[in-house]
Amino acid sequence: MLVHLRRSLVMAVTCLVLFGFVYALAGTGVAQLLFSHQANGSxxxxxxxxxxxxxxxxxxxxxxxxxxxxxxxxxxxxxxxxxxxxxxxxxxxxxxxxxxxxxxxxxxxxxxxxxxxxxxxxxxxxxxxxxxxxxxxxxxxxxxxxxxxxxxxxxxxxxxxxxxxxxxxxxxxxxxxxxxxxxxxxxxxxxxxxxxxx
Amino acid sequence: MGFFWTIVTLLAALALTWRYLGSYMAAVFDGRVRWLRVLERPIYRALGTSPEQEQTWTRYATSLVVFSGVSIALTYLLLRIQGSLPLNPQRLAAVPPALSFNTSVSFVTNTNWQNYAGETTMSYFSQLAALMVQQFVSPAVGVAVALALVRGFARRGSATIGNFWVDITRCMLYVLLPIAFVAGVVFVGQGAVQTLAGPVSVHDALNGVTQTIARGPIGFMEAIKQLGTNGGGFLNANSATTFENPTPLTNWLSIYLVLAIPFALTYTFGKMVGSVRHGRALLAAMVLIFGVWVGFTSAAEHQGNPAVAAAGITHQPAGNMVGKEVRFGDTSSALFAVASTSTSTGSADASYDQFTPMGGFGLLTGMMLGEVTPGGVGSGLYTILVYAIIAVFIGGLMIGRTPEYLGKKIQAKEIKLAGLASLVMPLAVLVVTGIAVSVHAGRTGPLNSGPHGFTEILYALTSQGNNNGSAFGGLSGNSPFYNVIGAVDMLLGRFGIIVPVLALAGVLAAKDVVPESLGTFRTDNSMFVGLVIGVIVIIGGLTFFPAVALGPVVEQLSHGRFF
Structure with a gap:
């Protein structure tokens, strides 16, 4: 049970960093670079x-x-x-x-x-x-x-x-x-x- | 004519996706795709696991349930402390407890039911780190369950059904992440907003209007919202807003993304069990039902709106435009809506509450069929496999042969588990709907009176029980009663099916394969497709007919009456 809990916590934090921040920030960077007019609300x-x-x-x-x-x-x-x-x-x-x-x-x-x-x-x-x-x-x-x-x-x-x-x-x-x-x-x-x- | 070409181009794109994304996913889940191993390997190391460490079905299920519990707790916590976290330009306060509970359960179960308006409730931090993260995780969990069941058929005499951690990691890294990123760029290029800057104030000197416009990191969330059949948007009006879904092209892309993985997984299934014909049979059942529902619902929405007609505008050549956006029009909005409710997505480019009674009937029943046409990412495949098992059982009974599917004998234990998995959702939906209409707190929810008010309640609890998340938006769901009962409904509809399905996977994996003989009942031909369709429609139809009769059917039949 403890091993499941530990793995769950590690996975949850990994996903938070990878998708909540890296994906979102990389996306924002690319969007601002390529399409800054649209990305800011046209x-x-x-x-x-x-x-x-x-x-x-x-x-x-x-x-x-x-x-x-x-x-x-x-x-x-x-x-x-x-x-x-x-x-x-x-x-x-x-x-x-x-x-x-x-x-x-x-x-x-x-x-x-x-x-x-x-x-x-x-x-x-x-x-x-x-x-x-x-x-x-x-x-x-x-x-x-x-x-x-x-x-x-x-x-x-x-x-x-x-x-x-x-x-x-x-x-x-x-x-x-x-x-x-x-x-x-x-x-x-x-x-x-x-x-x-x- | 435009609608015709919309359908043709979608069909062509989905056909290619079925074949190539399907075989790509089979390679990913076999561990043959490694281009992101710089990310993949450290994750396994941190978890203390590896693809070689296989799990029994009980360990697989425990990992899944504990992980989901931890995810719900973490999401809840982030929403509760939102006021003290960064990326909050509007200085929004903590999300209240009951609403946080409903929302965290909702996003972890791939439902994305929203009892809140995004632009006035959630900080950017909550949208990204609490909610969007689960839009990657929850579809991957669905795929993991589907993979486990597929391995149950593919393996013989095996004690294990795969490794949960490896399955979800591969799905997120190799399937969801790259496709969502590319789609995100297209969304933003078309006009979707993607900024961390706060709302902007504008003044128009021509008409003297000053507006404050909500913005945010919307475009890339939009991509995974659709691809992962999640459906929970950044803004209250979801894909109807121009900042989420700016053009008819992004509307087309949304429909494509929603359907891409659920359809393609039937190819992956065929490849993994060594018979693409079997995958094609399931695909045929999905496509046939889906096509009928699209035809029916778009025809219904192409009729005028009865209330607008009663107000003196009887000529409505563009169909029911109440609650729809001009750039999409009636039939494309209906197509989007059917794609969204026949999968577990629930995103909306129109107001579903304002569909004609028969249009709303199409959406409601799309969910009631158990979301297998094609269903959510992963969940569509494992649920239709449950129906396929019931279909071989019924077929076997009719002709007096031992039922088999892919060489596995379907015996008492398998049928009990399949029966359980197929009964949990209707039971949960009908019981909680019964409770909601019996108590005062439930009856005060609907905005509309008459049968439409009942439909609002039934729709909400059907949507949550099926982990869909679309809404008849008139229902005031943000009350302690609906927040809690909805969360229970979502948990039952998710884990009440997943656990029996994993048990089924374990039982099947342990079995040996019976060699095919002349007496084997064929499960890859059109006869079987018809049988599966029959099972899906009869189970859904018989279970929900009385409830549906009280809602949209009464509303449709009450010609000339308004409530």
């Missing part, structure tokens, strides 16, 4: 292109809703900010979905509120725009989700719908390697390009 001047933000102005394209945020459907969690990777505008949060099931009355009511929110903005929403994501801060929408927002953005900015359609087409990424995943538009990059247009 940060740009306006935030991370990989982390969704809450957009409220009609002069910008909006991302998908969050359970918190200005278009929080659930009044109980109505807080400014939204899309909380840890803290957003002073409100603490974290990644996560709303977890409301497919036959939840609360989800029906929340979705109705989101549909009404979009109608008040002059947008006829696509399903993505009334569906909360899995991470809570999905940075992407589909090109179609951006196109339906063009009337709102065009009215607020005075930029012609045709120019906005070209902008969306330019910012859209097709499926990766031609077949993986969906066509997407990164909302932050799209809005940065939109701001540059003005």
């Amino acid at each position: 940060l740009g001047p306006d935030g991370s292109a990989l982390i969704g933000q809450s957009w409220t102005s009609r002069a910008f394209f909006h991302g998908r809703p969050d359970d918190a945020g200005p278009y929080a459907a659930n009044p109980g969690s109505h807080v400014p900010g939204g899309d909380n990777p840890l803290v957003a505008n002073g409100v603490a949060g974290g990644s996560g979905a709303t977890n409301l099931g497919p036959r939840s009355k609360v989800l029906v009511a929340d979705t109705r509120a989101l549909v009404a929110y979009w109608h008040s903005m002059g947008v006829n929403p696509t399903p993505d725009l009334v569906a909360t994501s899995a991470s809570g801060y999905d940075p992407d929408i589909t090109p179609q989700d951006a196109l339906v927002q063009i009337p709102m953005v065009s009215r607020a900015t005075g930029i012609s719908p045709a120019r906005l359609r070209r902008l969306v087409a330019r910012e859209a990424h097709g499926p990766q390697l031609g077949f993986l995943g969906s066509s997407t538009v990164d909302v932050l990059q799209l809005n940065e390009a939109l701001a540059a247009l003005r």
